[in-house]
Amino acid sequence: MLTSSLVLGAAEGASHNGINGGDILFQLVMFLVLLALLKKFAWGPLMGIMKQREEHIAGEIKGAEQSRAEAQKNLEEQRELLKQARQEAQVLIENAKKQGDVQRDEIIALARTESDRIKQSAKQEIETQKEQAVTAIREQVASLSVLIASKVIEKELSAADQEKLINEYIIEAGEKR
Amino acid sequence: MHHEAPIYTFLGLDFNLANVLMITVASAIVFLIAVLSTRKLAMNPTGIQNFMEWIMDFIKGIINSTMDWKDGGRFHVLGITLIMYVFVSNMLGLPFSIVIDNELWWKSPTADPVVTLTLATMVVALSHYYGVKLKGTAAYGKEFFKPFWFMFPIKIIEEFANTLTLGLRLYGNIYAGEILLSLLAASLATGVGGHLAAIVPMLAWQGFSIFVGAIQAFIFTMLTMVYLAHKVSNDH
Numbered sequence: 012m013l014t015s016s017l018v019l020g021a022a023e024g025a026s027h028n029g030i031n032g033g034d035i036l037f038q039l040v041m042f043l044v045l046l047a048l049l050k051k052f053a054w055g056p057l058m059g060i061m062k063q064r065e066e067h068i069a070g071e072i073k074g075a076e077q078s079r080a081e082a083q084k085n086l087e088e089q090r091e092l093l094k095q096a097r098q099e100a101q102v103l104i105e106n107a108k109k110q111g112d113v114q115r116d117e118i119i120a121l122a123r124t125e126s127d128r129i130k131q132s133a134k135q136e137i138e139t140q141k142e143q144a145v146t147a148i149r150e151q152v153a154s155l156s157v158l159i160a161s162k163v164i165e166k167e168l169s170a171a172d173q174e175k176l177i178n179e180y181i182i183e184a185g186e187k188r
Numbered sequence: 189m190h191h192e193a194p195i196y197t198f199l200g201l202d203f204n205l206a207n208v209l210m211i212t213v214a215s216a217i218v219f220l221i222a223v224l225s226t227r228k229l230a231m232n233p234t235g236i237q238n239f240m241e242w243i244m245d246f247i248k249g250i251i252n253s254t255m256d257w258k259d260g261g262r263f264h265v266l267g268i269t270l271i272m273y274v275f276v277s278n279m280l281g282l283p284f285s286i287v288i289d290n291e292l293w294w295k296s297p298t299a300d301p302v303v304t305l306t307l308a309t310m311v312v313a314l315s316h317y318y319g320v321k322l323k324g325t326a327a328y329g330k331e332f333f334k335p336f337w338f339m340f341p342i343k344i345i346e347e348f349a350n351t352l353t354l355g356l357r358l359y360g361n362i363y364a365g366e367i368l369l370s371l372l373a374a375s376l377a378t379g380v381g382g383h384l385a386a387i388v389p390m391l392a393w394q395g396f397s398i399f400v401g402a403i404q405a406f407i408f409t410m411l412t413m414v415y416l417a418h419k420v421s422n423d424h
Binding site for chain 1: 196204215219223231240244265273300307
């Protein structure tokens with residue numbers, strides 16, 4: 012019976028005639044108090060932290076976007092610099108090449124003139140040497156032929172005739188040459 | 189069997205002490221849940237804080253679906269408190285009821301029409317208050333004659349009907365749930381056969397009552413916001 016009365020309680024409900032003014036008042040006051048307390052102790056701080064997080068996230072996103080833009084700018088700058096450096100290098104190489112060509116030509120020209128000069132002087136020296144040799148030979152031939160002739164014609168010709176004869180031969184020989 | 193209510197008269201007002209007790213218990217539970225779950229607030233939330241933030245976003249969604257956040261933001265706290273209070277109240281009567289000396293002490297506070305109608309009246313009164321406050325008396329008064337002047341009596345009736353249906357819907361659902369629970373419990377008490385016959389429907393109905401309690405809490409909050417939006421928004 013106890014269980015039965017215990018469980019049937021809700022089914023029957025509370026019977027009461029008239030309006031429970033006190034309940035109304037109590038419910039109203041209690042709810043408003045609950046509202047105020049929760050606003051102060053629970054929902055207020057919770058909303059605060061949610062708002063704070065919202066701001067934090069917004070700030071982070073903004074920061075990330077900023078740093079991304081900065082990185083992009085830096086990249087662009089670096090790219091530009093690289094391009095410039097490459098161009099400069101190209102120009103340097105080109106210049107070096109040009110200079111090298113010029114230098115080569117100069118060196119070659121210098122060498123050519125030098126060699127010409129050397130050749131010229133060599134020729135000249137050869138010429139003088141030849142001249143000297145010819146003179147020397149001529150003198151020797153003269154004396155030799157005098158010697159030979161004197162030995163051969165010692166008895167038949169006088170020295171004056173001999174010399175005359177030899178000079179004639181030499182002049183003849185010079186003309187033939 | 190007929191249960192009496194523990195009535196206590198004070199200063200000419202009748203207090204049903206069972207209601208007083210249950211209202212206090214429900215409020216205390218809501219307060220404890222809310223405060224304990226928001227004690228350690230962190231920027232990156234964990235556990236119970238996540239749950240509370242989910243509730244807040246849920247209420248925010250309800251408000252946003254009925255009115256501008258510019259107007260409705262001020263009802264956020266009301267909505268959260270209302271849904272938590274109604275839900276906890278609905279749950280209180282589910283596990284058991286307590287009758288002492290033929291007087292019913294432990295039940296859902298929302299299984300009493302006085303309590304639900306008080307909440308409903310409070311909501312409707314708030315809607316009128318904010319209607320006057322936000323739109324001005326003239327614009328508030330004109331709403332009663334839109335779209336045609338002869339709609340005025342219907343509009344007046346609508347206000348009372350809103351109050352009644354808002355309160356009685358909640359009361360009816362919870363009260364009916366508790367009646368069925370107690371009937372099932374009564375048959376549980378009739379012996380082995382009753383045990384076997386009643387235990388499955390008992391489990392099923394308790395589960396369903398939890399569902400109904402949650403749905404009713406949601407509906408109550410939703411309709412609160414709808415009524416507030418009707419009075420507050422300009423486009424209706």
